[in-house]
Amino acid sequence: MAYCQRFFISLNLYFNIKSMSVLITNIKELLQVRDTNVLKVSGSDMKILPTIKNAYIYMEHDTIVAYGSMQDLTSMEADKVIDATGKIVLPTWCDSHTHIVYAGHREQEFVDRINGLSYEDIANRGGGILNSAEKLQNTNEEDLYQQSIQRVRKVMQLGTGALEIKSGYGLTVEAELKMLRVIKRIKKEFPIKVKATFLGAHALPKTYKEDKKGYLDLIINEMLPQIEKEELAHFMDVFCEKGYFSLEDTDRLLTAGKKHGLTPKIHVNQFNAFGGIALGVKHNALSVDHLEELKDEDIQALKGSNTIAVALPSCSYFLSIPYTPARKIIDAGLPLALATDYNPGSTPSGNMNFVVSTACIKMKMTPEEAINAATINGAYAMGISNQYGSITRGKKANLIITKPVPSYNFLPYAFGENHIDTVIINGNIL
Numbered sequence: 541m542a543y544c545q546r547f548f549i550s551l552n553l554y555f556n557i558k559s560m561s562v563l564i565t566n567i568k569e570l571l572q573v574r575d576t577n578v579l580k581v582s583g584s585d586m587k588i589l590p591t592i593k594n595a596y597i598y599m600e601h602d603t604i605v606a607y608g609s610m611q612d613l614t615s616m617e618a619d620k621v622i623d624a625t626g627k628i629v630l631p632t633w634c635d636s637h638t639h640i641v642y643a644g645h646r647e648q649e650f651v652d653r654i655n656g657l658s659y660e661d662i663a664n665r666g667g668g669i670l671n672s673a674e675k676l677q678n679t680n681e682e683d684l685y686q687q688s689i690q691r692v693r694k695v696m697q698l699g700t701g702a703l704e705i706k707s708g709y710g711l712t713v714e715a716e717l718k719m720l721r722v723i724k725r726i727k728k729e730f731p732i733k734v735k736a737t738f739l740g741a742h743a744l745p746k747t748y749k750e751d752k753k754g755y756l757d758l759i760i761n762e763m764l765p766q767i768e769k770e771e772l773a774h775f776m777d778v779f780c781e782k783g784y785f786s787l788e789d790t791d792r793l794l795t796a797g798k799k800h801g802l803t804p805k806i807h808v809n810q811f812n813a814f815g816g817i818a819l820g821v822k823h824n825a826l827s828v829d830h831l832e833e834l835k836d837e838d839i840q841a842l843k844g845s846n847t848i849a850v851a852l853p854s855c856s857y858f859l860s861i862p863y864t865p866a867r868k869i870i871d872a873g874l875p876l877a878l879a880t881d882y883n884p885g886s887t888p889s890g891n892m893n894f895v896v897s898t899a900c901i902k903m904k905m906t907p908e909e910a911i912n913a914a915t916i917n918g919a920y921a922m923g924i925s926n927q928y929g930s931i932t933r934g935k936k937a938n939l940i941i942t943k944p945v946p947s948y949n950f951l952p953y954a955f956g957e958n959h960i961d962t963v964i965i966n967g968n969i970l
């Protein structure tokens with residue numbers, strides 16, 4: 541520890557960074573401690589959550605430097621010491637699937653669904669994604685940024701320390717770029733880790749209703765080159781679904797995205813299973829997301845691949861659609877991540893604590909599996925698990941300190957309550 545401290549002090553003097561060191565002591569249980577750099581956990585390994593009881597953790601600036609059992613803590617020196625008696629400490633949530641940048645809300649559609657319309661009925665009469673696209677097109681960039689950062693602040697307070705954010709409510713060149721520039725600004729101005737995804741193929745805009753090829757051409761010839769030029773995205777997503785984009789469309793789009801340096805991800809198997817997962821695997825997609833409808837051949841396709849399945853239980857909850865069959869996925873030896881899908885239509889909530897609870901209650905995931913899915917596997921689904929998602933020396937200082945709780949099982953068990961006392965993101969105590 542002494543060597544590490546000296547190393548970081550000299551590094552900070554070199555870069556003239558004002559280093560702030562934080563020591564958390566008397567931690568009832570420190571969760572997700574992984575000494576070696578595990579990038580994801582799969583199958584029965586997801587049941588294992590490595591912990592240290594009666595622990596300490598020491599961080600300098602934005603980095604985890606040391607941790608261990610309280611008996612082994614020799615020096616108590618730090619700029620700030622936090623006594624965590626009775627409290628649990630875990631890595632912040634990694635939310636690998638959100639549409640947190642949007643304009644306005646769609647609570648009327650929520651009421652329409654209560655009164656009997658389906659998500660599909662609403663989309664077919666021009667509501668849904670097209671409703672949000674119209675609102676976003678009529679909102680200026682500054683206003684869109686201001687609306688979106690209120691939600692970003694909220695999810696940070698709820699313990700999210702890394703966030704994937706998609707475009708896809710623009711659906712014109714101008715509005716898609718506006719969304720992506722807002723995401724880029726959030727990335728620059730907030731301590732939370734942000735990864736941007738281009739989802740121009742989220743729905744067919746009204747102006748291209750009879751000309752799908754025209755819209756695909758627009759994405760490929762106009763949007764993608766500009767996105768690459770301004771370095772606006774890391775990933776490329778497509779809503780591969782009946783009534784949205786077919787397997788052929790998705791294939792063409794992901795191929796084009798890759799030529800512009802974008803790694804594929806897919807919204808797939810939300811309402812219908814027709815081979816999109818195998819297509820994702822063929823493209824070496826980083827993740828395939830939703831999977832509420834899942835066939836045996838989809839499981840087979842995922843086996844042996846680098847593609848991770850991402851379940852979005854608060855979307856199932858809100859739309860009253862089936863939950864992703866987590867047991868089937870995990871029991872087949874595969875990895876699974878959990879994310880919110882925060883968006884104005886199918887999931888107006890970015891609360892990862894609720895996601896973890898719902899995964900345990902409705903998907904029969906154990907608390908260990910759900911915590912693994914929402915931390916290290918979420919980080920993997922964003923391609924950042926070498927720096928986020930676990931308590932590991934050298935990883936980013938992103939931590940949740942809970943209120944006093946009897947055990948970590950209590951977190952998903954006592955659902956709907958806020959168990960968080962303090963959040964630390966990139967070394968900043970919120």
Ligand code: NIG
Nearest residue numbers: 668669779807881883885886
């Ligand atoms: O992931 N399924 C596609 N996209 C979003 C919902 C979009 C919307 O309704 O605005 C989702 O659920």
Ligand code: FE
Nearest residue numbers: 637639807881
């Ligand atoms: Fe989504």
